[in-house]
Amino acid sequence: MSAIDYGEKIPNNVNLSEDRTLQRALEQWQPRYLDWWDDMGPDGSRDLDVYLRTAVSVDPSGWAQFGYVKMPEYRWGIFLNPAEKDRKIHFGEHKGEDAWQDVPGEYRANLRRIIVTQGDTEPASVEQQRHLGRTAPSLYDLRNLFQVNVEEGRHLWAMVYLLHKYFGRDGREEGEALLERRSGQQDNPRILQAFNEETPDWLSFFMFTYFTDRDGKFQLCALAESSFDPLARTTRFMLTEEAHHMFVGESGVSRVIQRTCQVMRELKTDDPALLRAAGVIDLPTIQRYLNFHFSVTIDLFGADESSNAAIFYNTGLKGRFEEGKRDDDHQLKGVGYKVLQPRGNRLVEAEVPMLNALNEVLRDDYIRDSIAGVERWNKVIEKAGIAFRLRAPHKAFHRNIGSLAGVKVSPEGQVVSEGEWAAKVDQWLPSASDRVFVASLMGRVAEPGKFANWIAPPAMGINRQPVDFRYVRFN
Amino acid sequence: MDQPAASVIKQHLIDPEICIRCNTCESTCPVGAITHDSRNYVVDPDKCKACMACIPPCPTGSIDNWRTMPRARAYSVVEQLGWDALPPELSARQLTEAGEAAAAAAVRQSETSSQPAVAPGAETFSSAAFSAVVPPWSAAHPFTSLYGPKAAEASVTATVAGNVRVTEAGKDYDTHHIVLDFGTMPFPVLEGQSIGIIPPGTDDSGRPHHPRQYSLASPRNGERPGYNNVSLTVKRVLEDHQGSPVRGLASNYLCDLEVGDKVQVVGPFGTTFLMPNHPKSHIVMICTGTGSAPMRAMTEWRRRLRHSGKFEGGKLLLFFGARSKEELPYFGPLQSLPKDFIDINLAFSRIPGAPRRYVQDLIRTRAADVAPLLADPNAYFYVCGLKAMEEGVLLALRDVAEGAGLNWDAVAKALKRDGRLHLETY
Numbered sequence: 001m002s003a004i005d006y007g008e009k010i011p012n013n014v015n016l017s018e019d020r021t022l023q024r025a026l027e028q029w030q031p032r033y034l035d036w037w038d039d040m041g042p043d044g045s046r047d048l049d050v051y052l053r054t055a056v057s058v059d060p061s062g063w064a065q066f067g068y069v070k071m072p073e074y075r076w077g078i079f080l081n082p083a084e085k086d087r088k089i090h091f092g093e094h095k096g097e098d099a100w101q102d103v104p105g106e107y108r109a110n111l112r113r114i115i116v117t118q119g120d121t122e123p124a125s126v127e128q129q130r131h132l133g134r135t136a137p138s139l140y141d142l143r144n145l146f147q148v149n150v151e152e153g154r155h156l157w158a159m160v161y162l163l164h165k166y167f168g169r170d171g172r173e174e175g176e177a178l179l180e181r182r183s184g185q186q187d188n189p190r191i192l193q194a195f196n197e198e199t200p201d202w203l204s205f206f207m208f209t210y211f212t213d214r215d216g217k218f219q220l221c222a223l224a225e226s227s228f229d230p231l232a233r234t235t236r237f238m239l240t241e242e243a244h245h246m247f248v249g250e251s252g253v254s255r256v257i258q259r260t261c262q263v264m265r266e267l268k269t270d271d272p273a274l275l276r277a278a279g280v281i282d283l284p285t286i287q288r289y290l291n292f293h294f295s296v297t298i299d300l301f302g303a304d305e306s307s308n309a310a311i312f313y314n315t316g317l318k319g320r321f322e323e324g325k326r327d328d329d330h331q332l333k334g335v336g337y338k339v340l341q342p343r344g345n346r347l348v349e350a351e352v353p354m355l356n357a358l359n360e361v362l363r364d365d366y367i368r369d370s371i372a373g374v375e376r377w378n379k380v381i382e383k384a385g386i387a388f389r390l391r392a393p394h395k396a397f398h399r400n401i402g403s404l405a406g407v408k409v410s411p412e413g414q415v416v417s418e419g420e421w422a423a424k425v426d427q428w429l430p431s432a433s434d435r436v437f438v439a440s441l442m443g444r445v446a447e448p449g450k451f452a453n454w455i456a457p458p459a460m461g462i463n464r465q466p467v468d469f470r471y472v473r474f475n
Numbered sequence: 476m477d478q479p480a481a482s483v484i485k486q487h488l489i490d491p492e493i494c495i496r497c498n499t500c501e502s503t504c505p506v507g508a509i510t511h512d513s514r515n516y517v518v519d520p521d522k523c524k525a526c527m528a529c530i531p532p533c534p535t536g537s538i539d540n541w542r543t544m545p546r547a548r549a550y551s552v553v554e555q556l557g558w559d560a561l562p563p564e565l566s567a568r569q570l571t572e573a574g575e576a577a578a579a580a581a582v583r584q585s586e587t588s589s590q591p592a593v594a595p596g597a598e599t600f601s602s603a604a605f606s607a608v609v610p611p612w613s614a615a616h617p618f619t620s621l622y623g624p625k626a627a628e629a630s631v632t633a634t635v636a637g638n639v640r641v642t643e644a645g646k647d648y649d650t651h652h653i654v655l656d657f658g659t660m661p662f663p664v665l666e667g668q669s670i671g672i673i674p675p676g677t678d679d680s681g682r683p684h685h686p687r688q689y690s691l692a693s694p695r696n697g698e699r700p701g702y703n704n705v706s707l708t709v710k711r712v713l714e715d716h717q718g719s720p721v722r723g724l725a726s727n728y729l730c731d732l733e734v735g736d737k738v739q740v741v742g743p744f745g746t747t748f749l750m751p752n753h754p755k756s757h758i759v760m761i762c763t764g765t766g767s768a769p770m771r772a773m774t775e776w777r778r779r780l781r782h783s784g785k786f787e788g789g790k791l792l793l794f795f796g797a798r799s800k801e802e803l804p805y806f807g808p809l810q811s812l813p814k815d816f817i818d819i820n821l822a823f824s825r826i827p828g829a830p831r832r833y834v835q836d837l838i839r840t841r842a843a844d845v846a847p848l849l850a851d852p853n854a855y856f857y858v859c860g861l862k863a864m865e866e867g868v869l870l871a872l873r874d875v876a877e878g879a880g881l882n883w884d885a886v887a888k889a890l891k892r893d894g895r896l897h898l899e900t901y
Binding site: 063064217236239240242243244246247250251265368369372373376379383384385459460461462464 | 722
């Protein structure tokens with residue numbers, strides 16, 4: 001494993017100094033990146049000392065170094081997991097051949113598109129979350145938000161490195177464009193729709209990090225199988241960081257639930273009005289937020305039948321989740337897969353070639369993983385002795401991509417009329433008044449160890465620090 | 476006899492209540508010791524080399540959990556996959572027994588959830604350094620594990636012969652005195668031993684519940700002298716150690732039993748927390764709440780001996796703590812014991828308007844009487860109750876010893892070596 005040269009402007013373990021052209025290109029990109037961070041990064045955070053984790057190498061001892069950092073001075077670096085000797089391509093038509101250390105000409109356009117699409121989500125989420133620091137429910141949460149932000153920034157670095165290193169001038173232009181698009185902007189939006197939605201409050205943020213960053217995990221896992229070895233090694237390391245983001249989401253929602261249950265028991269009520277008056281988020285509102293984020297996120301996996309997905313797999317660019325752990329022929333010849341399709345007023349399963357349904361395969365893996373976490377939230381409710389269960393909505397609920405787009409389906413999976421949908425949508429998705437209420441709870445709590453009324457403290461601190469540690473210092 | 480070092484391991488475990496199943500540890504582990512199913516991520520004790528590679532990458536901190544376990548009894552992968560919460564650390568006594576009696580394999584003492592994480596860097600207090608692993612020299616020989624997974628019979632059926640509440644009615648705190656009769660089935664026991672109760676039904680994953688351990692509250696010749704029965708002191712668990720609401724499975728099952736109901740029992744267990752039987756041997760009993768069960772058993776045995784007029788007992792000194800006298804099990808019967816038979820000291824920590832008093836405060840108050848007993852080879856100390864009391868009690872004993880000019884290190888060593896100090900906490 002190569003050591004990181006701290007004398008260099010850009011910490012890396014890819015021997016950047018040996019490739020002068022690349023190094024200069026990245027050194028030119030770096031100030032542009034910092035300008036972007038100043039413009040679009042966390043609002044009002046410039047002079048804060050934040051207790052952050054910085055990767056200084058990819059081995060277990062080096063990649064989680066904790067200390068106070070001012071975020072613009074965070075050392076965004078380039079890290080690849082160690083190379084696996086003689087790695088072979090393990091799926092698709094090139095199965096058995098050596099993994100590629102460079103981009104094959106015929107797959108150049110598709111690989112670039114995959115990398116740009118992944119890369120675009122990273123700065124997008126930083127933009128979506130940039131005002132949340134103003135209303136953090138504790139220093140602990142503020143720190144976690146910033147950790148997520150700097151690591152999304154590092155993930156952008158990881159993708160830009162690949163673009164600069166392997167895609168020449170096209171790649172450099174794409175690197176620029178990644179800094180120019182803006183989440184939610186009309187004339188130059190981010191590529192994927194979920195990344196143009198607002199993240200207006202902390203419940204949305206926790207739901208986003210739970211559901212949408214988990215999409216990130218599954219996409220990265222699929223790319224970590226790639227025949228293009230630098231992409232596989234880069235995404236493997238990104239996954240380690242992504243885990244923190246999902247932790248923020250899972251534990252965040254769990255703490256909101258825990259606090260609500262506590263107040264429900266104290267007041268002996270499940271009346272949302274009384275609970276809202278007591279300053280906590282009632283469980284039905286949490287369910288509606290869950291419905292929204294779940295459904296918006298599963299759209300990210302793309303159309304249920306996609307020839308692109310088939311091509312990406314067949315050519316070895318993008319595998320399935322845990323491709324290496326599956327025992328089939330890894331070429332999927334003649335294998336079928338069931339996808340849901342609307343037929344009149346009901347949903348039916350139709351068998352299609354698995355190769356064309358790979359988006360659906362990944363989506364189903366994602367759904368399984370997501371539901372497991374929802375069940376862990378239910379344990380919190382159960383433990384409080386409250387008879388209420390959160391549920392992930394039906395896969396066809398509130399979909400805007402693929403064959404289910406346009407058909408109105410209830411969270412239970414019943415096709416409903418436009419009229420019924422309109423009548424019930426406020427029971428199923430967060431209404432304007434739900435969002436106003438949740439927003440009304442938001443306000444910064446900046447005293448160490450103190451938490452906003454609507455959220456419980458975490459079970460333990462970061463890096464074995466106590467919960468009342470001063471995770472962020474205001475200067 | 477201490478366990479040989481190699482037979483006890485620090486077992487690496489993952490807290491299923493905090494873990495988010497992100498797979499980071501599994502992909503980091505250099506030896507493939509971490510595995511998972513749809514429910515839990517777990518560490519294979521046969522593969523883990525404690526290299527710590529997985530500790531820093533874990534985003535949650537759930538990875539950093541360790542339990543001292545006899546190697547032969549290490550929690551298996553299958554066992555861990557079934558967990559909803561980490562089991563508590565075994566007490567010194569359980570650890571010893573677990574090493575000695577394989578049948579205890581299925582027994583877990585507490586039915587409440589995992590303990591709070593130990594503060595980072597803090598030197599953790601270990602009762603194992605103080606608790607004797609041998610019984611008093613005059614202890615009677617115990618029978619153990621007559622029923623259990625390694626015995627000829629997996630369990631024995633007992634019949635409920637009585638179930639009465641022993642704390643004042645109307646309080647949240649609900650403690651029951653339950654009498655179990657074994658009929659003609661052999662079930663010989665000694666004071667200080669415990670038994671395991673198997674709650675009926677299966678857990679979430681369809682496996683039978685593991686047995687829950689309870690100390691006996693009755694002496695060796697039966698709750699009713701001459702009958703083949705035993706009694707238990709069971710507090711209805713309605714919250715866990717952190718105060719979060721949870722209905723204890725076994726305790727609620729037991730508290731709701733009616734006379735005539737049948738109960739599946741394993742055991743008996745326990746080879747060290749046993750009373751001395753030689754004349755003029757003294758017993759110092761320190762307990763809280765249902766930790767009074769073994770103290771009641773020993774006291775009752777001595778009371779019966781005294782009643783027979785054929786045994787010259789030593790002093791009995793009791794330090795008993797509860798939140799209030801209404802919550803003190805056996806409060807009424809205790810008051811009727813003669814003063815020259817037992818010296819009773821009660822500490823209440825939640826009396827409105829009164830300062831909080833704990834058992835360790837009483838021990839310090841009675842230093843003049845406790846110190847000579849610490850130095851007396853015929854005096855035996857028993858501590859039973861919540862884990863949180865252990866450290867405070869030992870600190871109080873240390874202060875008493877040092878206040879009397881004794882060398883605490885030497886005293887503590889002798890107490891342990893001679894089977895004179897027994898800790899049983901949960």
